[in-house]
Each structure stands twice: as structure tokens, then as C-alpha cells.
Amino acid sequence: MTARPDDLATALPLHGGPDLRPDTVVVAGGRPAPEHDAPVGPSIVLTSTYRGAGEITAADRAYGRFGNPTWEDLEDVLARLEGARLPGLLYASGLAAVASVLALVPAGGRLVLPRHSYQGSLALAADLEARGLLRVATVDVTDTDAVVAALDGADLLWLESPTNPMLEVADLPALLAAARERGVRTCVDNTFATPLAQRPLEHGADVVVHSVTKYLAGHSDVVLGAAVTSDPGLRERLHGHRSLHGAVPGPFEAWLALRGVRTLAVRVERSAATAGELARRLQEHPAVREVRYPGLPGDPGHARAAAQMANFGSVLAIVLDGDAAGAEAVVDALRLWTPATSLGGVESLVERRRRHHEEPHSVPETLLRLSVGIENVEDLWADLDRALSGADR
Secondary structure, eight states: OOSSSGGGGGGGTTOOOOOOHHHHHHTTTTOOOTTTTSSOOOOOOSBBBBOOOOOOOOTTTTTTTTTOHHHHHHHHHHHHHTOSOOEEEEEESHHHHHHHHHHTTTTTTTEESSOOOOOHHHHHHHHHHTTSEEEEEEEEEOOHHHHHHHHTTTTTEEEESOTTOOOOOOEEEHHHHHHHHHOEEEEEETTTTTHHHOOOOOOOEEOOOOTTTTTTTTTOOOOOEEEEEEHHHHHHHHHHHHHHHOOOOHHHHHHHHHHHHHTTTHHHHHHHHHHHHHHHHTTTOOOOEEEOTTTTTSSSTTTHHHHHOOOOEEEEEESSSOOHHHHHHHHHSSSSEEESSSSOOOSSEEEGGGSEEEEEEOOOEEEEEEOOSSSHHHHHHHHHHHHHHTTTO
């Protein structure tokens, strides 16, 4: 249930008009109606229930598990960013959004997903398969023909591009078109790219999910997720799953994330530019065996990324010579880079991904994932160069 119009075309217009560019939407969207003495920014609505009597209709909020004005401000912004015709759905976490979409697979149905994906998605899919709820087929998402072949008998194609943590790039237009021809539902995890780099709904995806925790909120201080679709039936099912399973966000977290999204465009512009420069320098470093970053001309995914992305993102991966202990020693030697999981915040993070036992064994033991923040590029490089060169180790 929701108290606002389900079609964004009938919702309150953005300040300045409905046809604003994405880097303006992040600033202008989700604000109070432009009335005299109205607050410039949205308020936090803290309530567990709403006044009302009589029959409950789709126009009523009714109860705090069904909707909240603070969620809805951010849901409208996310929908506009992804080019959706319907408001998005905010969840308590990125994994809650993933679970809601995977619940669309019928009992015993078949899920196709990349072998390199967000660890939580892989773990949840494996758990559902172990309980006999669905069957899983993992694919190399860079092999378009193999992915298309795996669609026979599939119920849901799950895509990530670029993938976590290998930075592989899928041919989204071709794969989404092939799935549509076969009647296979599709979902794209757009967390790494953000809607500023690609909008999978425009390529034919049925649903897009985000870990709002990452770039959208951008400050490593909230845990939230989102799903966005233009299909009314799918949205109704996702909304029902969210309500029934209690996967709802807190209003304060939603407000923080909306405040964070205001700077998304400038954060992504800065961090993506820095990531590209660091990737170029790391290619020449003697301690680095391989750099994975779609913005590099020699990267296997470069041509696809250049064709379907507006920028190359702010995450890169390096594979070091030596063993896991040596890679951990590099992480320990860093002073400015923060050793932590997650990504997309203003601070630069580094992590040896295989420290997670659930990470696929096809991920090299010495792979370090670097989430580039908005610090000065020379300071970030000096810290990396010193640690890689063995200083203070």
C-alpha cells in the first residue's frame, strides 16, 4: 500500500521540471513541494502507524511496514535515476532486495547468475538451492554465447556488470534481448556502475537492484537496498514480499541515504577519475601482475564498457605476485587506504577478497579489490606505491 501515485508521471514534479539530467535529479529529487515557508529538505517521519478507519485501499499507508514518506522520497529519486516509470522500493539491506527478487523464481525453478557476483547473492542462491527451492546455473558472464545457451529452461537471469570482484563486463543489451526473446525474467545488480554510468532498464531489464549502502548513500554509515522496475505486476509482487517478510528500512537510514545521494554525481566523477589514473599507474608497478579495470584500453571488458557505460566506475582490482600472506602484508602496510569490506564510500577501501571463505576459488588468492574514494590522487598513489614496494614491511 502506498499513499503516493504509483506512476511517476503523476507524481509531484521535480524542482525545475521533469526532464532534468541525472546529476541534477540527485540534488532536486525527493524534496518537499515548493510552497512558501516549506522546508528545503525532507523531514524524517517516525511513525509505526497512520490514522485511518474503514476499508483500507491502495491509497492508504495504514501501517508502518507498508510505506513511509521518508522512504518514498528516496524511492522516487532512485526511480528517476534508473529511468523507471514506477517508484522504486527501498529495503533494509541490499541482500534483502536480492532476496525479494530471487523469490520471484517459482519453486524448483532455474536461476542463471554469474560465477563472479556479489558474495551475498551467490551465498543466498546456494542456500536456496540446498533447500530445494531452486536450481542454480553459474556462467562466465563475459561469454555471451554460453550465457544465452544457459537460458533454456531458465526462470530468472541475474546479471552483474561490472562483476564483483573481477570487474568483468557483460554484453547487457545482447543478454537482456536474448532473455526477453525466451521469456526469461531478468534482473541486473547495478551497484558497481550506479545509474550515472548505466541504466539497465533502458536495455530491457525487468528489475534493477542496488546495495544503497554503497555509492548511493556514499558515506559508509547506513545499510539499505533497493529494487526498481517499470512493471506494475512485478512491483506489486516485490512490495508484497517486502511487507510480508518485514524487509523494511528505518526512516532515519532512508533520510541519511537521501542526503548522501545529493552528492552522488560529484563523488562518482571524482572517484572514477582517480580510479582510472591509479589503474594506469598500477599497470607499470613491478609488484603488480595484473590490473582489472574496464577503463584500461587493454582490459578484456573495455570495448563493451565503453559502448554501454557513461564512466568506468570507481572500483579496480589488482593481482599481486606471491602468496596470500604477501598480499595481506601489503594491506597491512597501507596507512591512508582503509582495510575493510564494502565499497562506494568517500574513503578509499582495500580488501583481499579471498579472506572470505565463500568467495569463489576462481578469484585469485592475491587479488586486492580497491574501492577508490575522493581523497587526493597523489596521496592515494603514494600510499599504494610505498606499500607495494615493501616500505615499512
